[in-house]
Amino acid sequence: MPSTIASTSTQPTQPQPNQPPALPEIPPGYLNVMGYVDNSEVNGPGVRAVLWVQGCGRHCPGCFNSHSWPFEINQLVSVDEVVRQVLREPRNQGITFSGGEPFKQAVVLAQVAKQLKAQGLTVMSFTGFTLEQLRSRQAPVGSQDLLDQLDILIDGPYVASQAIHSPNSPVSSSNQRVHVFNPALQHQIDWASDAVEIHILQDGQRIITGYRGHMAFSESEDESGMAFQSERGSHSATAPA
Numbered sequence: 001m002p003s004t005i006a007s008t009s010t011q012p013t014q015p016q017p018n019q020p021p022a023l024p025e026i027p028p029g030y031l032n033v034m035g036y037v038d039n040s041e042v043n044g045p046g047v048r049a050v051l052w053v054q055g056c057g058r059h060c061p062g063c064f065n066s067h068s069w070p071f072e073i074n075q076l077v078s079v080d081e082v083v084r085q086v087l088r089e090p091r092n093q094g095i096t097f098s099g100g101e102p103f104k105q106a107v108v109l110a111q112v113a114k115q116l117k118a119q120g121l122t123v124m125s126f127t128g129f130t131l132e133q134l135r136s137r138q139a140p141v142g143s144q145d146l147l148d149q150l151d152i153l154i155d156g157p158y159v160a161s162q163a164i165h166s167p168n169s170p171v172s173s174s175n176q177r178v179h180v181f182n183p184a185l186q187h188q189i190d191w192a193s194d195a196v197e198i199h200i201l202q203d204g205q206r207i208i209t210g211y212r213g214h215m216a217f218s219e220s221e222d223e224s225g226m227a228f229q230s231e232r233g234s235h236s237a238t239a240p241a
């Protein structure tokens, strides 16, 4: 699977037949982001910021975030900018990384996680990989660094044939597993994967999130306009199955 981290090679390379197109470079210390909200209560324990990264090569049938699949640059956001935004909202008790595939940007997400944990916040991530794959030699660059920072990992891709429609399930399909690395959160696995929230941003845009890790703008087909901005309010509800 292609990496989203910029190559440091200086050797000119000859394009090979059937070679996938070169991916755009992400500057060091930056993330390619699909979306962001503060104060989510349906993407992990407590009240959390949620950061959806851009890019996933897995293309699971039934994926609710297909706009996150392309690895092309959507919005570049620095580590400092993410950390500042999360800490600006006092209700955020932690951050959840979703996607897209967070572990394709593990190096920089680990930097974000480290700074937020130093401020007492918790860090959770979704991934299409299994934990065993992330601990193997084939894992994306920086996977262990990110794993070292996580309080909770939800692993495995969404598998439509194993979909769970339950107000009591924190995962969307039965192959996915909840790994709680921080014992303090052991009894806080209480969010429902089929609940939704509507976040109304200051510019009037609405972000709908929660249902199976879904993130979408309700006002526009153009999803490239996500901005790090405060919201006017949010509303939670349980989605119809």
Ligand code: SF4
Residues within 6 Å of the ligand: 056, 057, 058, 059, 060, 063, 064, 065, 066, 068, 099, 100, 101, 127, 128, 156, 157, 158
């Ligand atoms: S369900 Fe997750 S792993 Fe699968 S394509 Fe969507 S974002 Fe990628």
